[in-house]
Amino acid sequence: MPISSDAGPMPLISVTDLDVRFGSDDEIVHAVRGVSFNVAEGETFGLVGESGSGKSTVLRAMSGLNADWTGTIEIGGTRLGRVRGKPFYKRVQMVFQDPYGSLHPRHTVDRILSEPCQIHGMSDIDNRVREVLIAVGLGPTFRFRYPHQLSGGQRQRVAIARALILEPEILLLDEPTSALDVSVQAEILNLLQRLKQERGLTFVLVSHDLAVVAHMCDRLAVMNAGRIVEELTIAQLRASEPAEAYTRQLLKASLGYDRSAAAGMESFD
Amino acid sequence: MSGANGGKDGALLTVEDLSVRFHTRTGIVDAVRNISFSVGREKVGIVGESGSGKTMTGRSVLRLIRPPGEITAKRMEFDGQDLLKLSEKQMRDIRGDRISMVMQDPKYSLNPVMTIGEQIAEAYRVHTGASSRDAKTRAVEMLAAVKIRDPERVLSLYPHEVSGGMGQRIMIAMMLIPDPDLMIADEPTSALDVTVQMQVLAIIDDLVTKRGMGLMFVSHDLNLVASFCDRVIIMYAGQIVETCKASELDQAQHPYTRGLLNSLPRLDREPGPLPVLERQESWKTEPGVDAYFK
Amino acid sequence: MTADTLNPAKAGLRAWLTTDTPASRGHARMVQAYLGWLSLTRNPLALLGLAILVVLIAVSALAPWIAPHDPLAQELTNRLQPPGSPGHLFGTDELGRDILSRIIHGASITLYIVTLVAVTAPVVGLVIGTLAGYIGGWTDTVLMRLTDIFLAFPRLVLALAFVAALGPGIENAVLAIAITSWPPYARLARAETLTVRHQDYISAIRLQGASATRIIAGHVMPLCLSSVIVRVTLDMAGIILTAAGLGFLGLGAQPPIPEWGAMISSGRKFLLDQWWVATMPGLAIFIVSLGFNLLGDGLRDILDPRSGQ
Numbered sequence: 001m002p003i004s005s006d007a008g009p010m011p012l013i014s015v016t017d018l019d020v021r022f023g024s025d026d027e028i029v030h031a032v033r034g035v036s037f038n039v040a041e042g043e044t045f046g047l048v049g050e051s052g053s054g055k056s057t058v059l060r061a062m063s064g065l066n067a068d069w070t071g072t073i074e075i076g077g078t079r080l081g082r083v084r085g086k087p088f089y090k091r092v093q094m095v096f097q098d099p100y101g102s103l104h105p106r107h108t109v110d111r112i113l114s115e116p117c118q119i120h121g122m123s124d125i126d127n128r129v130r131e132v133l134i135a136v137g138l139g140p141t142f143r144f145r146y147p148h149q150l151s152g153g154q155r156q157r158v159a160i161a162r163a164l165i166l167e168p169e170i171l172l173l174d175e176p177t178s179a180l181d182v183s184v185q186a187e188i189l190n191l192l193q194r195l196k197q198e199r200g201l202t203f204v205l206v207s208h209d210l211a212v213v214a215h216m217c218d219r220l221a222v223m224n225a226g227r228i229v230e231e232l233t234i235a236q237l238r239a240s241e242p243a244e245a246y247t248r249q250l251l252k253a254s255l256g257y258d259r260s261a262a263a264g265m266e267s268f269d
Numbered sequence: 270m271s272g273a274n275g276g277k278d279g280a281l282l283t284v285e286d287l288s289v290r291f292h293t294r295t296g297i298v299d300a301v302r303n304i305s306f307s308v309g310r311e312k313v314g315i316v317g318e319s320g321s322g323k324t325m326t327g328r329s330v331l332r333l334i335r336p337p338g339e340i341t342a343k344r345m346e347f348d349g350q351d352l353l354k355l356s357e358k359q360m361r362d363i364r365g366d367r368i369s370m371v372m373q374d375p376k377y378s379l380n381p382v383m384t385i386g387e388q389i390a391e392a393y394r395v396h397t398g399a400s401s402r403d404a405k406t407r408a409v410e411m412l413a414a415v416k417i418r419d420p421e422r423v424l425s426l427y428p429h430e431v432s433g434g435m436g437q438r439i440m441i442a443m444m445l446i447p448d449p450d451l452m453i454a455d456e457p458t459s460a461l462d463v464t465v466q467m468q469v470l471a472i473i474d475d476l477v478t479k480r481g482m483g484l485m486f487v488s489h490d491l492n493l494v495a496s497f498c499d500r501v502i503i504m505y506a507g508q509i510v511e512t513c514k515a516s517e518l519d520q521a522q523h524p525y526t527r528g529l530l531n532s533l534p535r536l537d538r539e540p541g542p543l544p545v546l547e548r549q550e551s552w553k554t555e556p557g558v559d560a561y562f563k
Numbered sequence: 564m565t566a567d568t569l570n571p572a573k574a575g576l577r578a579w580l581t582t583d584t585p586a587s588r589g590h591a592r593m594v595q596a597y598l599g600w601l602s603l604t605r606n607p608l609a610l611l612g613l614a615i616l617v618v619l620i621a622v623s624a625l626a627p628w629i630a631p632h633d634p635l636a637q638e639l640t641n642r643l644q645p646p647g648s649p650g651h652l653f654g655t656d657e658l659g660r661d662i663l664s665r666i667i668h669g670a671s672i673t674l675y676i677v678t679l680v681a682v683t684a685p686v687v688g689l690v691i692g693t694l695a696g697y698i699g700g701w702t703d704t705v706l707m708r709l710t711d712i713f714l715a716f717p718r719l720v721l722a723l724a725f726v727a728a729l730g731p732g733i734e735n736a737v738l739a740i741a742i743t744s745w746p747p748y749a750r751l752a753r754a755e756t757l758t759v760r761h762q763d764y765i766s767a768i769r770l771q772g773a774s775a776t777r778i779i780a781g782h783v784m785p786l787c788l789s790s791v792i793v794r795v796t797l798d799m800a801g802i803i804l805t806a807a808g809l810g811f812l813g814l815g816a817q818p819p820i821p822e823w824g825a826m827i828s829s830g831r832k833f834l835l836d837q838w839w840v841a842t843m844p845g846l847a848i849f850i851v852s853l854g855f856n857l858l859g860d861g862l863r864d865i866l867d868p869r870s871g872q
Contacts, residue, residue, distance in 0.1 A: 050462035102763035186532035215534035256496030262471035
């Protein structure tokens with residue numbers, strides 16, 4: 001079967017045969033096994049799976065946080081190494097799951113946002129910080145606050161602003177709304193959609209929530225036990241016609257509680 | 270006597286005018302404000318966002334609010350007894366025997382240095398005074414009841430050796446040993462994968478139906494509560510803003526409930542911006558509604 | 564309190580200092596400092612500790628003006644006078660020197676020792692600990708074994724050995740104390756670093772392309788700093804005592820410098836009949852140590868994030 005033929009001729013991101021192992025010789029955890037997918041420019045690609053499926057591990061290998069991987073990861077046709085340089089970080093940024101853990105507790109919003117600019121030797125830092133705060137829907141009053149003075153949703157906006165301030169092309173989103181209340185989730189999802197349109201971003205979104213993925217993505221891959229079970233378009237997902245039993249079960253479970261469905265749940269290890 | 274009053278309408282637990290206040294350095298924080306509700310032998314979902322007071326409501330029924338928190342209520346009656354008038358010792362008996370609580374993360378509720386088997390057996394012995402051999406047999410039965418495969422093996426494991434779903438099932442097994450009349454489950458499945466969540470909920474569902482137990486199901490997940498519970502109580506800013514049959518949640522009237530429902534991304538909805546919930550100040554000031562069991 | 568509410572300028576300042584929306588970097592820092600000060604003022608014991616330190620600093624700064632006598636002036640006809648004798652509130656020592664004046668002048672020496680140790684040992688410990696914890700691997704192993712070696716010796720014995728090698732004197736005593744007291748800070752900083760290292764905010768700054776130096780200095784160290792500061796204030800009492808011990812053994816400050824430990828040392832010969840000669844400087848050491856300890860306890864409550872809000 002050809003891999004994601006619908007991603008077009010020249011994908012922006014191309015992951016081929018990605019393998020990730022953790023641990024030392026005697027106890028190896030094979031977290032990701034032979035994962036391949038392509039993401040076109042301007043697309044939102046979803047990676048869905050349950051805990052331990054390896055979806056976040058794929059993202060961390062792509063971001064450069066985890067160096068213990070084999071296979072190839074290409075961005076814009078350039079093959080990435082284990083160690084990434086500043087040009088990579090300027091193209092690819094990440095938003096983390098837990099807004100309470102992803103902001104330094106002793107740094108003001110101002111410092112959190114201006115430090116990336118300093119690292120990359122950018123000019124006009126003051127204006128950039130002001131603009132990006134407005135872009136994520138936080139006013140200038142938030143600029144000199146500390147994270148503990150912000151709500152969960154506001155923190156996640158700051159985290160998104162931090163990812164955007166380097167003006168990257170690609171955002172890796174690791175469960176960006178799963179720690180938030182539903183009403184706040186809606187605001188953040190809307191914000192991400194708007195930013196994507198305004199800035200022509202490409203998203204890779206990891207989530208356990210099929211509804212969120214269906215709302216955000218163009219295509220998705222379902223992962224289980226380190227492998228991609230199935231790749232499908234959102235239209236196929238909405239029409240409830242996944243080919244694989246695992247995906248069908250996941251879809252059913254996402255629709256709410258159903259006593260008869262629960263009885264038929266199987267384990268796919 | 271209050272006893273006759275308690276069971277008259279079929280309610281297990283009747284709470285009238287419950288408030289939970291926290292006295293902090295910066296002033297008084299009202300976590301729960303004058304709510305009234307009752308729970309029968311049914312599944313009642315208490316839904317709300319963080320800070321709505323739903324968890325405090327669950328905990329205050331067991332009087333598990335520590336100072337500087339303070340519980341006040343006109344009435345908090347469980348099976349003819351006023352929970353607020355009981356001594357701490359009587360309350361402990363109620364907590365163990367009659368009302369059980371299941372928390373979100375089983376890791377904090379299980380003793381990390383005892384095997385699962387020892388913990389279940391001990392819980393059983395304490396409640397029934399049974400011999401240790403009986404206790405072991407019962408423990409195996411309990412694990413089988415919550416659909417754990419190979420219960421003999423699981424008994425010899427330590428809490429860190431079991432998965433989240435398994436841990437939550439074990440917690441439920443332990444909570445069911447005394448055969449409680451009421452179970453308070455605070456986000457019991459939020460940390461679990463959806464498929465495991467279904468299985469755990471199915472276990473709770475069967476137990477409620479078979480044993481005629483009452484269930485207070487505290488959750489942030491509207492979809493789940495709508496599909497799982499019989500009745501829903503929606504809380505906002507420490508008050509009950511609306512209550513309805515779970516099956517009729519999609520026809521809810523209160524703008525807060527409507528806003529929450531609309532802001533959910535759905536598989537069957539076309540993409541596009543999600544409606545954002547606009548909070549009104551008036552929701553906090555207008556009086557809450559009562560949610561009695563009928 | 565009532566004065567504050569009556570005075571609009573003061574009330575305005577308070578609002579400015581407690582605002583949720585600071586307008587500049589400096590403002591944000593001042594708000595944080597003010598909030599810290601507010602929680603310190605809620606702890607009377609910590610305030611007492613702070614007051615003791617303020618008095619110590621004031622006394623050492625004003626020593627020449629407030630001391631009634633020259634600390635070195637001997638008056639052999641007036642030796643070993645008991646406390647309360649005319650002109651000598653704390654009595655005189657074996658050479659007829661005024662003990663009160665000597666204690667007052669000794670304050671600056673104690674302060675000097677304490678400051679010097681405080682700016683050396685914790686800094687060394689912090690750098691070694693965060694490096695070991697953040698980089699890990701071989702660096703960690705080497706640095707931590709080195710730390711273990713230093714930790715294996717009793718502190719005073721090791722300090723004695725260093726002073727013996729370097730020669731007696733205050734600077735050498737301070738150096739010896741600093742060399743022997745950094746390992747606990749290194750361990751502490753390493754432990755803190757290990758808990759911080761895998762936090763998302765460290766991952767985030769790594770993904771911004773920050774160098775290891777920037778991450779350690781700007782992101783890891785500030786989080787270790789508070790527990791190190793607390794530990795330093797709690798250790799200060801021990802450092803004063805070690806300095807006093809070295810002085811007592813004749814390896815610290817040399818006579819006739821009025822260092823408190825050296826004063827106890829010379830007073831011990833008269834301990835039974837003229838108790839005040841050794842007791843008065845002993846009390847001074849006790850009070851200052853207590854001051855540091857109380858302040859350290861208070862700071863721990865304010866600075867240690869784990870102690871909760």
